[in-house]
Amino acid sequence: MFKRIFFLLFIFISTSFAMELKEFHKNMYMVRGVDGLPSLENKGFMSNAYAILTKEGWVVIDSLSTPELSKEFYKELMKVKKAPVKYLIITHYHPDHWYGASTFKEAGATVIAHKNLNEFYKSPESKMVLEESNKRFGGLYKSVKLIPADIEITDKKEIQVGEYKISIISMTPAHTNNDIVVFIPDEKVLFAGDLVYINRIPFAGDRGASFKNWLKVLKEMENLNPKIILGGHNEPMDQSAIKFTYEYLQYTRDTVKKLKEQGKSIDEIKNYINQNSPYKKYVMYDVFNDPNVYKIYNDLDLEDFEQ
Template sequence: MSVSRLLIALCGLLACFAGARAAESQGPDPLAFSEVAPGVYVHHGHVAVQSADNGGDIANIGFVVGADAVAMIDSGGSVAEGKAALAAIRAVTDKPVRWLIDTHMHPDHIFGNQVFKAAGATIIGHRRLPAALAARAKFYKQSMRDQMGAALVDPVVVTPPDETVPDERVIDLGDRKLTLKAWGTAHTDNDLTVFDQKTKTLFAGDLVFLDHIPVIDGSIKGWLAQLPALTATPAERVVPGHGPVSAPWPQALAPESEYLKTLAADVRKAIADGVPLSEAAQTAGQSESAKWKLFGDYNARNATAAYAELEWE
């Protein structure tokens, strides 16, 4: 090979190396977020069951920008989603991400936690969240590995909160205060909401579902009992855990309330009539089937949980 050809080849190799380094330094592409109110950004998760195809990106997650700092609300269903969410924040502001707020324990909301921990955020959640994660971490990783594959799940380190909320707490992002409220057992036993006082935006986590059928992993009685207090939150809009990125408040709560009341009434009637659980699980709540996506995936499970709770009233 001539000297000139050798130099050309060497230059090509150097250019490829430089391109690879540049691509590496750019990091992940930012996740898509919509600004639903001034300084309030929400990513729309797929209304679907977690899978390799959607990468666990099925929950609505968001962030709020204050004068001094940023708070992230939930971190997504994988390390990759967490990194893409952090990149989205950096595309908006260079202010420090001071807080990551976990709304509850489910993997689609917390599997990106380690990304924000590494970025310096303090993770905060419900007082019962540490125990819930400790009890379920191994199961969550195995079940999510079965659903999404090892490549997405094996990098996850289930990361608990650094601080917890026993009842209510206010955090200040600089000219912007967020009220964090810990709820009794409802969707789970560790549900936490975030209320932005400045824009009257409520991040409800999975205490509010729209489009996606509600999922009971706590108590149907507790959920129904707390709906009046949840409705009383002085919000103008809500960011549900699943469904559209925002909706008017409190009107957005009506479909979920109707579903839970219908399911409870059907299960109570089945119990009174001596209908066995196996049959009630297939019939209770069926009048709501056309109103919800993923009804076939979750309604029988909800009916089973409701039956197990309500038969001991």
Template sequence: MSKKFEDHFLATRRRFLRNVGVAAGLSVVPLSWSSRVFAEEEMVVEGPRMPDIPATKITDNVYVIVSPWGFPTEENQGMMSNVTFAITEKGVVIIDSGASLQIGRMAIRQIRKFTDKPVVAIFNTHYHGDHWLGNHAFVEENPDVPIYAHERTASAIRSNQGDFWKSLMERSTGDAIAGTVVTPPNEVVGHEDELDFGDMTMRVHFYGTAHTPSDISIEIVEKRIVHVGDIAMNNRIAFMDDGSFLGTFKAFDKLEEAVPDAYWIPAHGFPAHDLIEHNRSLFEGIYEAAEKAVEEMASPEDAKAYALEDERVKHYAPVVDGFDENIGKYASLAYLEAEAAAF
């Protein structure tokens, strides 16, 4: 390639990227995360800045940036999962980093309203992308920050789940997360592992497949607070395609046994003392309806009908986001699990 042609190519490419960004409401910034064809010139299109969502104080030095309801859209820019942070003696600990580079940066802006301490640890509760794609922003700030997850979560993100969730979130948000780079966990934790952050201890709970095969819950020991990830949600029904109703009931039992009278922080919805109680009631209504259908050798459609007749399900249906669109799928999943358990 001649020098003249190379200069023309680079100038044309810059104008193209800039025009694409302006047309889409995006910004164009230097690429810092992948190898460059022309190191000094390579550019990448970034999605728009995520509007600030102020953090809600849960107790002293523990905060949650509570996400709006719903699923990823162009309007919410993928902001559908809570970002929780604790300000400890040793620095800031993040539990679930959000669904994009932009959301992670927004979280950092909220953290800086309370402290200048560095982020010293991130926990990813499982491999669904709305809980870890924000890792990019924190590693951008500190390349050496440890990111903790269950070994199966780390493995899944490094393999198919990483690119799958990045692509899914890009499509769902109209490329609002553009510029986000898959940034997997780099440290593995397991059941009863404890990390000391001075005045706060983070204890890991893992009880097998619940929402996914590798959900971890993070107990802030001194506060009697437990972040449960997506094992339980507030006014939203947990995605169960990768999970287990029976495994979820087991996780509920074990968590309540391990941390009686805990304050539960979900990754979707507001924290509450009765979070697990309400989730258990709804899930039992759906699963027991499926068990009834299996016992009667009825169909998955009958399982849905039985669930809709259950008083517990009737109670929660009006307040659970996405219930009408998803109850058929959840009844079918419960039916398949109940059928397998019966044999």
């Protein structure tokens, strides 16, 4: 009896975060992480990763949080088609997009990321952040190997892989100081990293983030006129997600600015927003809203200084 219960429990635990590969558009695949912060329970599987199957092989976009997860993702891709991974494109340096990169590098992929990701890689900070995160999350990142980009993006680059023309465009600073997006013009498919969300609060508290420029790059993404938008943390989206993200960032920025100009303190501003924000009901509000408010509050000083 007990043996049977333990057996069932084992099955439940070992399958509760099974990675399911979905084809969301012809030749384009995704795995969808859970909503939340990384933990040992979710194995860090709290972000999405994508892959395009071309006649020459795979193009992978983002590499999940750990080599263990990216290996699982790689295995799923090989079940669809055993073909080389030509490129790994990393949308930005956050662990849930970058830390699984070694799997694809070892499989022979050319790694593409923003130049500023390489600058971070070369700084002592990259190792410190990895060590601290590994301690903070109970050894979750113990097998992570940091991987630099082979090709650096500063503005825009086009590559042809098999039948697909792929544009890689710098959209930074916004969520970080090294955001890039991947656009497939013939299919109107946009891989937007962590720049676009629907019914979920963006994280804008990164040191390199910029609310002001984030609003600007959302307009640039709208000008690409994408039909399908793939983000780091949602199901496939459409252009209404650009609007959602824009309005959240604008509401939060305008409210902080107004209250700061009235002489309110950071705590008074946080309290006011936590009572009145129309965004309270959305996923990750509790985790990300206060850091976002704090970031805007400080950046307004810098903007004053610039003027």
